[in-house]
Amino acid sequence: xxxxxxxxxxxxxxxxxEMNICSTAFFNRLQQxxxxxxxxxxxxxxxxxGNGYCFDEQGNIIKDTEGYKIKFDYRPENTxxxxxxxxxxx
Numbered sequence: 874x875x876x877x878x879x880x881x882x883x884x885x886x887x888x889x890x891e892m893n894i895c896s897t898a899f900f901n902r903l904q905q906x907x908x909x910x911x912x913x914x915x916x917x918x919x920x921x922x923g924n925g926y927c928f929d930e931q932g933n934i935i936k937d938t939e940g941y942k943i944k945f946d947y948r949p950e951n952t953x954x955x956x957x958x959x960x961x962x963x
Contacts (some may be wrong), residue, residue, distance in 0.1 A: 877920055878918060879917075879918050880917070880918055880919055880945075885916070892921065892943055894943065898963075899963070902961060906947070906961070910949040912949050912950045912951040913949075913950040914947050914948075914949060915947060915948050915949075915950055917946040917947060917948065918945075919943060919945050919946075920934075920944040920945075920946070922934060922940075922941070922943070922944075925937075925938060926938075927939065927940030927941055928941040928943075929941075930962075932944055932960045932962065941962035941963060942963065943962070943963045944960050944962050944963075945960060945963070946958045946959070947959055947960065
């Protein structure tokens with residue numbers, strides 16, 4: 874169903890490769906996030922949808938095959954709300 878994998882910065886390139894995510898697309902998206910937030914981005918974890926499941930635009934897991942397979946949870950480094958997470962989908 875759903876696998877949660879805690880992430881360290883050093884794990885991200887290997888994880889992207891294992892999940893067949895273009896590293897250039899990922900890091901371009903990361904740069905856009907950093908620019909819009911005006912600070913560093915801290916990744917909390919990655920969620921991987923299992924066979925027959927995917928994520929919708931709101932980041933919810935649904936039973937379907939047409940959607941996003943990976944959801945990265947993050948928070949801006951300078952946020953005051955440490956409990957609120959944002960996400961990007963691939």
